[in-house]
Amino acid sequence: MREWLTSLPSFIWLTILFVIPTVLVFAVALKPADPFGGVGAGWTLDTFRDLGDPNYPAIVWRTLWMSVVATAVCLAAALPFAYYIARSDERLRPVLLMAVVIPFWTNFLIRIFAWKVLLHPEGLVKRLLVSFHLVSPDVSLMYNEGAVLMVLIYTYLPFAVLPIYAASEKFDFRLIEAARDLGCRKWRAFYSVFLPGISRGLWTAALVVFVPALGSYVIPDIMGGPASEMIGNKIAQRVFVDRNLPHASALSALLTIVVVLPMIVYLLRRGTGESGKHPVVEAGP
Amino acid sequence: MKRSRIPLIVAVICFVFLYLPIIVLVINSFNGSRFGSVWGGFSLKWYARLFSDREVWFSLRNTLIIAVSATALSVVLGTLAAFALHRYKTRLQVLHYTLIYTPLVVPDILMGMSLLLLFVSVAMPLGLFTILLAHVTFCISYVAMVVLARLQDFDWSLMMAASDLGAGPWTSFRRVLLPLIMPGIVSGGLLAFTLSLDDFVITFFVAGPGSATLPIQIYSMIRHGSPPMINALSTLLLVFTFTMVWTSQRLMRRTT
Numbered sequence: 312m313r314e315w316l317t318s319l320p321s322f323i324w325l326t327i328l329f330v331i332p333t334v335l336v337f338a339v340a341l342k343p344a345d346p347f348g349g350v351g352a353g354w355t356l357d358t359f360r361d362l363g364d365p366n367y368p369a370i371v372w373r374t375l376w377m378s379v380v381a382t383a384v385c386l387a388a389a390l391p392f393a394y395y396i397a398r399s400d401e402r403l404r405p406v407l408l409m410a411v412v413i414p415f416w417t418n419f420l421i422r423i424f425a426w427k428v429l430l431h432p433e434g435l436v437k438r439l440l441v442s443f444h445l446v447s448p449d450v451s452l453m454y455n456e457g458a459v460l461m462v463l464i465y466t467y468l469p470f471a472v473l474p475i476y477a478a479s480e481k482f483d484f485r486l487i488e489a490a491r492d493l494g495c496r497k498w499r500a501f502y503s504v505f506l507p508g509i510s511r512g513l514w515t516a517a518l519v520v521f522v523p524a525l526g527s528y529v530i531p532d533i534m535g536g537p538a539s540e541m542i543g544n545k546i547a548q549r550v551f552v553d554r555n556l557p558h559a560s561a562l563s564a565l566l567t568i569v570v571v572l573p574m575i576v577y578l579l580r581r582g583t584g585e586s587g588k589h590p591v592v593e594a595g596p
Numbered sequence: 597m598k599r600s601r602i603p604l605i606v607a608v609i610c611f612v613f614l615y616l617p618i619i620v621l622v623i624n625s626f627n628g629s630r631f632g633s634v635w636g637g638f639s640l641k642w643y644a645r646l647f648s649d650r651e652v653w654f655s656l657r658n659t660l661i662i663a664v665s666a667t668a669l670s671v672v673l674g675t676l677a678a679f680a681l682h683r684y685k686t687r688l689q690v691l692h693y694t695l696i697y698t699p700l701v702v703p704d705i706l707m708g709m710s711l712l713l714l715f716v717s718v719a720m721p722l723g724l725f726t727i728l729l730a731h732v733t734f735c736i737s738y739v740a741m742v743v744l745a746r747l748q749d750f751d752w753s754l755m756m757a758a759s760d761l762g763a764g765p766w767t768s769f770r771r772v773l774l775p776l777i778m779p780g781i782v783s784g785g786l787l788a789f790t791l792s793l794d795d796f797v798i799t800f801f802v803a804g805p806g807s808a809t810l811p812i813q814i815y816s817m818i819r820h821g822s823p824p825m826i827n828a829l830s831t832l833l834l835v836f837t838f839t840m841v842w843t844s845q846r847l848m849r850r851t852t
Contacts, residue, residue, distance in 0.1 A: 314684045318692050321677035321736055325695045328733040332710030339713050392610045395603035414614045416837045418794050420814045421830040425617035435620055526703020543705045563709045
């Protein structure tokens with residue numbers, strides 16, 4: 312009885328505002344659009360046929376590779392970064408950790424805007440690069456895939472650091488010393504003792520960078536141009552520009568499928584037991 | 597044993613990478629010149645202009661209304677959910693946990709899109725109310741997770757001790773359990789407040805005319821000019837975030 316009293320409010324809320332809307336995405340994708348920006352009557356497969364548009368495979372492919380690259384770079388940087396924090400002096404650790412968390416709590420749009428200012432044709436980075444003759448003055452640093460990728464990495468780096476740090480902090484570093492005493496070389500000790508020891512943190516880090524990267528919309532919207540659009544941009548265009556909700560739903564359904572696959576892989580890899588905490592929860596505020 | 601220098605070097609590079617854009621932004625907010633690359637002398641004129649901008653104040657008002665009410669609602673719903681998840685180990689709770697956990701890993705754009713479809717299909721006019729519903733939906737999960745983590749450290753034998761000493765269930769809840777998990781509820785609430793304050797993508801999908809929140813206002817400022825004013829606004833928000841994070845870290849450390 313008490314179980315129902317405490318569970319039902321959140322249960323009902325999330326069923327109405329999370330489960331049903333998710334089902335709706337798939338249902339509306341099978342509906343025709345009406346000329347007033349609403350959803351027409353009857354059922355159709357037209358919206359899915361429209362996804363055959365030759366533009367889409369390129370966009371899906373770009374979304375995938377940009378997310379993979381962003382995840383790889385974030386992991387590669389976060390691993391030594393988190394290792395450094397975990398091995399630093401105990402009194403220093405909370406300070407360093409807070410220094411990672413603060414940019415993470417800074418408004419998302421502001422962080423993107425900060426990069427726009429830096430990479431702007433009149434911005435600091437551009438001027439520095441030009442004055443060292445590293446780029447020619449008419450090269451644009453913005454509105455391309457590189458700029459989008461850079462800001463993706465910037466945004467999600469703290470997401471990757473936190474779970475790896477949490478795992479490294481629990482890791483018993485005497486194991487590395489033991490391996491070294493037994494004649495193991497430095498790098499070998501790193502990848503056969505340390506990496507397996509923090510594998511859960513690595514998987515969580517990969518998931519929490521990869522999944523939001525797949526759903527990016529604001530970053531390519533502000534930093535990118537037409538040649539660096541991702542699935543998220545297309546969804547937003549169908550909603551806000553041509554007001555074609557069934558088409559936007561079909562794209563969302565596609566994105567849902569793309570997102571669910573890495574999550575299943577993650578759940579299988581992570582195995583059972585305590586669930587990985589989400590870094591936002593871990594970070595406090 | 598000599599340690600590798602690579603972690604230190606990477607850590608320094610990462611910190612520079614994380615802070616350089618923010619520092620440039622803050623410095624530029626005091627720059628009298630309109631263009632970021634020229635120093636036009638120290639000036640507070642962008643702050644003055646920001647304070648006299650009516651749209652900014654209006655969107656700030658909307659943001660606060662939503663953040664306060666979304667926090668209140670999601671703290672109640674999330675805390676109740678955390679109690680249920682912690683106390684009962686039934687199959688219903690496995691399902692309940694999945695329901696709470698999944699929204700944490702769903703990309704914002706999908707949540708925004710699906711909520712928009714819901715509101716459109718029940719013909720609910722888009723505005724502050726739909727934004728509030730959306731914010732409560734994503735905040736519940738975060739509050740529940742934070743409170744749940746706190747409950748896991750709670751020693752339930754204290755409750756038994758209280759009842760042995762003659763306290764009824766309500767008294768032991770109010771006098772023993774609640775004070776001990778209060779820091780969890782407070783930090784869950786702070787998290788919900790910050791997330792609601794910051795959310796752009798989901799809000800953008802379910803906002804209607806006249807319900808622009810501060811992030812939506814910032815977005816339109818980024819798209820349609822007035823960069824120096826965004827610098828000033830960003831600096832103020834940074835100071836606010838910094839104070840919030842610092843206070844709550846102090847709060848958590850003192851109580852744990």
